Amino acid sequence: SSLHQNEFRSPQNLIVPSASSPVENSLKEPCTTPLSNDTLYSNANSPSDSCVKPLCNAASENKSQGNKGVKYVSSEGDKLECGWGAFTPACLQSFNTPKGVLLFLCVASFLQGMIVNGFINTVITSIERRFDLHSYQSGLIASSYDIAACVCLTFVSYFGGNGHKPRWLGWGVLIMGVGSLVFALPHFTTSPYEVHFSEETGMCSSNQSMQCAESVSILSNYRFVFMLGQFLHGIGATPLYTLGVTYLDENVKSNYSPVYIAVFYTAAILGPAAGYLVGGMFLNIYTEIGKQIDLTPDNTLWVGAWWIGFLGAGAAALLTAIPILGYPRRLPGSQRYIIMRVSEAHQLKDGSHETALDPDFGKTVKDLPRSLLMLLKNPTFIFLCLAGATEATLIAGMSTFGPKFLESQYSLSASEAATLFGYLVVPAGGGGTFLGGFFVNKFKLRCSGIIKLCLLCTVTSLLAVFIFFIHCPNMPMAGVTQMYDQSILLESSLNLTAACNTECDCLREIYSPVCGSDNIMYYSACYAGCKKKSVLDSGKKVWFEEPRCEPSLPPGCLCLFPRFTTSVAVSWRMIPLVLPKEGLSFWFSCFL
Structure with a gap:
């Protein structure tokens, strides 16, 4: 019948009309809004959402207005059960919710922050000492993550955005876990770290000597293994902060989306804090566990157990990837959140923004240049990207040299500085991100209000930069x-x-x-x-x-x-x- 051909059904059986528009049919047929499990809601009983309009309330609206707000999504063949292939046990379906997705994505973002922004910055000095690396070589190791992210970002966001997002996310977390294991590999492939050091070494006496266990020229070549591990970290983390945020936004009510995203980013910021704390603790353990030595952590020749954190975090990432790979393309009941949203995006004068509503747009490589051109014409997007790049630059510099600044100004040991820096990151980064999402949800801020809030926070934080003019x-x-x-x-x-x-x-x-x-x-x-x-x-x-x-x-x-x-x-x-x-x-x- 015409009713079954022109209305949005349940997510399992969504049919896209090919001839007439939903607005035209709404004048002929009763208006219903689809929910999950083949349940249809009328206009009077449609779910309350500040950013979601009923599918067909357009009796008083014209045809052009109706067509602009509707996004047609085909779900033919989509499987909404949580599982792997044909294995979809009932016990897993309780996690097939936005909160379940948020849980595993938070674990993944926490591990990413702990590995890349925590462990790496904490152990970089120990790696330099153990493998006789120069500062520029350790800088290449740290920057390999950003190089990989830049190379893969366009490809992952473009094709992953039109593909099965949980699979992209799961494989990304899996690759990140492999990268952590690769990063710890040099500890097991080199001879034990041995320094013949006596109590009198370092004192004024004759006939002092100190022997190293392995040729430094050979050890320095392990920088390529570290760079490979960091490169895998960058590849694996790329889908997490692009497709992960999009997947959360698509599967929750729009007024709940800021809270979910804030929790997600809070976990990502708490990760580096945990990395500094746990990494500093591991540095107090000698790298060759169980071996009796005369060195103490205060000695400049001491090398801590830098590799333990990467083994544990890598194994945890591999385990986290398994449930993420089991999620469906779209969560049950999420169709009602993506049928129609009030667009607050920048409207291009040439009308090219309407091209993005075409369900076939963006599925091939030939659409990539046009997509990039549309983004470059969006001033809000461009300035937000510049703001994000500036913020990332500040965070990268502060996370790397912040502990060293505390160490030099307050005469702290490396482990003490790393631990203290972790204590500072927890309330500052985690609390700030969570409060940002709370304020957006509390005061019902839209795009303009969110931008004003960001501007206020940025101007306030600029006042704290004068602390660097005070030094010993x-x-x-x-x-x-x-x-x-x-x-x-x-x-x-x-x-x-x-x-x-x-x-x-x-x-x-x-x-x-x-x-x-x-x-x-x-x-x-x-x-x-x-x-x-x-x-x-x-x-x-x-x-x-x-x-x-x-x-x-x-x-x-x-x-x-x-x-x-x-x-x-x-x-x-x-x-x-x-x-x-x-x-x-x-x-x-x-x-x-």
Whole structure:
């Protein structure tokens, strides 16, 4: 009958009219709105949604207005059960809901943030030390993720947007898990990390030596394995933040969509926080687990168990990909949310935006240039992309160098700085993202209101940038910035050796700076001419004896904390030169 040919049925049996428009038929037939399970709702009982109009209430509307708002979606052959192929057990259907999808996507985004923005930034120094990498090489490792994302972004978003989104998402998470396992692979393919280090190494004594277990030229080649792992991370994470957000938006009511997306991004921001905390904890474990060594985490030759986090996160990603692959192309009952939405997008004067409503548009490669041209003509989209790129630049720089900034300014160890930075990210990133979605839903903000909210938050955050103008002064280093006799040293004549340490046979491989009562920092205790040391209070305090390079200092012991990179001596006792970590200035600067 004409009724069955011209109305939207259930998602399982949706039929697209080919001849007459829904508006024309609405004048002839009763108006109904489809729900799941072959249930039809009339106009009077249609679900309440601020962005969804009834399918046919257009008796008073003209034909052109009706055609502009309708998106025709074919669902012939779509399977709406959750499962893998013919295996669709009933127990899994309870997860076949928007909340179930949100759960697994949050786990995936959490793992991605923990791996890429947490573990990588935490262990990069340990990897440099273990595999003898230069800074530019470790920079290439970190940037391999962005290179892969840029290469795959257009392809994934274009074809994945018209394909089976859960399958694209599942395979992406699977590839990301494989990338984590590849990143941890060099630990198992190299010989054990061994450093022949004695208690007297680093002190002023003759006949010092330190041996490495493997040729550094061979170890540095493992940077290509790390780059491959990061490249796989980038490929796998590309669908997550493009198709994942779209899949959530398509399957929930439009006024609930900001909350779902906010929860999704909150999980993504909490991931790096967990990565810093867990990664810092693993760095306190020696990389060769179970091996007895003389090194401590405070020693510059220490290499922590950087690889454990990647193994655990990679295995978790592989397990998370399994349920995501089982979701259908569209969730049951979601058709009523995508039939008709009030469009707030930029309307092009040439009317090309109406081309995007064609169900056949975007299914072939030849439509890609036209799609890109349509996006470039959308000023709102362009400026949002520029804002996102700027924000990503700031986040990338802050996540990489933020812990190092805390470490240098407050004389924290690497693990302490990473842990503290994780504590700062949790309330700032996670809370801010969640509150953003809450405000959008609470005040019913539309596109213009959301943009104004973003502008307000951005202007407010700019005020905090002035904290970087407050910093501790750099201390002069003997043999680097000035001579041992406190005279100015030319840049071209760097020399760490002086008369007071010429017989010490100091090793440049051991960088553990200390500072004397003359307010001059020394490359190490050896270059300061210290011959002996005594440890008290469970290793927390160390006395360096006979500081021969400090002028007018009587013989005695210097007390210092060797884990701090900057310290100052009062008389012959050395204490850290830091802003007090318990003071108001410390926590206020961290807040900013």
